[in-house]
Amino acid sequence: MAGVVSGTDLRIYDGGVPLGYATNCTLDMSGETRETVHKDSSGGWSESEMGKLSGSLSFEGFFSEDTTINAATVKSIEDIFTKFSAKTAISWTFTTGVTGEVEYSGSGYITALTMGAPVEENATYSGTITISGAVTQGSAA
Amino acid sequence: MAVNPVSAVWQILKEEKAVYDITRQRVYPNILPSSAGFPSVVYGQVSENRLETKDASIADGWRFQLELYAKNYAQAQELAQNIKSTFEWFERIVKNIGFVRIRFVNQDDAVYEEEKEAIKIVQDYSLKIR
Numbered sequence: 001m002a003g004v005v006s007g008t009d010l011r012i013y014d015g016g017v018p019l020g021y022a023t024n025c026t027l028d029m030s031g032e033t034r035e036t037v038h039k040d041s042s043g044g045w046s047e048s049e050m051g052k053l054s055g056s057l058s059f060e061g062f063f064s065e066d067t068t069i070n071a072a073t074v075k076s077i078e079d080i081f082t083k084f085s086a087k088t089a090i091s092w093t094f095t096t097g098v099t100g101e102v103e104y105s106g107s108g109y110i111t112a113l114t115m116g117a118p119v120e121e122n123a124t125y126s127g128t129i130t131i132s133g134a135v136t137q138g139s140a141a
Numbered sequence: 142m143a144v145n146p147v148s149a150v151w152q153i154l155k156e157e158k159a160v161y162d163i164t165r166q167r168v169y170p171n172i173l174p175s176s177a178g179f180p181s182v183v184y185g186q187v188s189e190n191r192l193e194t195k196d197a198s199i200a201d202g203w204r205f206q207l208e209l210y211a212k213n214y215a216q217a218q219e220l221a222q223n224i225k226s227t228f229e230w231f232e233r234i235v236k237n238i239g240f241v242r243i244r245f246v247n248q249d250d251a252v253y254e255e256e257k258e259a260i261k262i263v264q265d266y267s268l269k270i271r
Binding site: 008009011018020021022023025061062069070072074120122 | 192193194195196197199201244
């Protein structure tokens with residue numbers, strides 16, 4: 001798709017089902033480095049080689065027990081908690097879901113889950129999926 | 142099904158005894174009729190809030206305003222107090238509407254209505270439906 005993608009369209013899916021009433025999501029990846037500075041290195045600059053890659057996803061949304069929104073199936077707060085407490089692996093994708101558009105996918109576990117309930121405001125949920133294994137770049141089916 | 146939150150306001154004002162005893166159902170939308178007696182209540186929607194989520198735009202409450210008219214200040218204040226007692230922290234299922242939650246926001250003594258020869262008090266409330 002040409003142009004800048006709207007953040008509204010990018011979502012985290014668990015087994016092909018999006019997390020419901022989501023308001024924000026991020027895919028965060030990083031790589032370890034191991035320093036390889038040696039006596040012949042250019043003065044003043046470090047040198048490194050890449051080591052292991054790792055990543056996590058974070059998600060936020062409004063707290064709801066709904067499993068459908070506008071006739072579309074979504075993951076409710078109960079579904080998310082069940083995966084967390086059972087330590088069940090998440091088969092996640094980070095994508096717009098539009099056929100042919102870029103999709104990032106992998107496996108992971110929900111390692112953090114927070115529920116917030118401020119007075120006279122909407123209740124919220126947020127959490128973290130720690131990625132286990134490789135992140136794959138592909139296209140949405 | 143589209144929800145009209147302001148109709149919940151009308152329904153509550155008509156059915157709450159404390160309000161009815163004073164207004165005798167002189168409750169009108171948006172404009173006070175020239176033939177209206179006193180005390181009377183005019184209600185109207187001021188704003189609607191919406192929240193954007195990745196699934197849909199969802200309703201996040203409405204603001205409505207009540208204009209209370211009476212022939213003297215004491216009567217106006219009594220009506221204001223009765224309505225405020227009704228609406229402040231209102232949390233109930235309203236027939237054909239759903240679970241309605243109302244919060245008091247503000248009350249002002251408005252300028253005397255010369256044409257109507259009436260005291261006017263304005264109250265603001267927020268309303269959510271779940």
